[in-house]
Amino acid sequence: MKELMIHVEKAVRPLRITQGQRGAIREELLTHLQGIYDEELERHGDSSAAVQAAIERFGPAEEISRNLRGSLPWYSSALACVPWCARMRTWPESTGRIAWRAWMTGILFWVIVGIPWSCVLVATDRMSGGRAIGLWFLLASYSVVFFVPFVGMFGCIHGVYGQLRSTRRAVLFAVVGCLVQLGIYFLIKLYVKPTLPLGVFVIPFLAPLIVFATARSSGLMKLVRTDTQRGERAGEWEQLSLSGD
Secondary structure (H helix, E strand, O other): OHHHHHHHHHHHOOOOOOHHHHHHHHHHHHHHHHHHHHHHHHHHOOHHHHHHHHHHHHOOHHHHHHHHHHHOOOOHHHHHOOOOOOOOOOOOOOHHHHHHHHHHHHHHHHHHHHHHHHHHHHHOOOOOHHHHHHHHHHHHHHHHHHHHHHHHHHHHHHOOOOOOOOHHHHHHHHHHHHHHHHHHHHHHHHHHOOOOOHHHHHHHHHHHHHHHHHOOOHHHHHHHHHHHHHHHHHHHHHOOOOOOO
């Protein structure tokens, strides 16, 4: 019932938590509030009166939100800043938006790992400073040209992630992804690491082949279906209009 969902959302939306935590808390609170509503409906016999009574018994949204905030783990706020875990505000999410969140999350990891790694390459005289910086940026760019075709191929094969079901578009994502990845490997070999093995140039072709070979497996289809349903449910919550939101 929309009124019950709105009351729950007033308590949950202000929290700085991951999308997974947000979904779990929403459903748990709604289940509890729905149970109270059923009791009140049996008592009053009127839906509107039962909603009001259930909300009064459940408590003010501000108080519930305050209590939830005090019970959350200390790291919840930090994880909520990670793009992949952050609150999803729109539905359905496009392929580009999903890939952007994945890329930004990868960049956070790459900043933590890649910068010290580049410093080690320079400190041990294995690479000049300019080449190390170039390699860092090229590998950072590589991640986004990997995520977009990967998500796009899955979206086109299953008709999800903002894509229509289309084998031709899936092949197009694969071809463009391969060409751009080959271009990045070529730049690495030309300007950063001339000794880069030629076998590396096979990698861009492996990812789409693996995707096409495994995309219709029962395990991945179940995973995509579950992820889509979770996103649709989150979209229902996010589309609720709250006064003052």
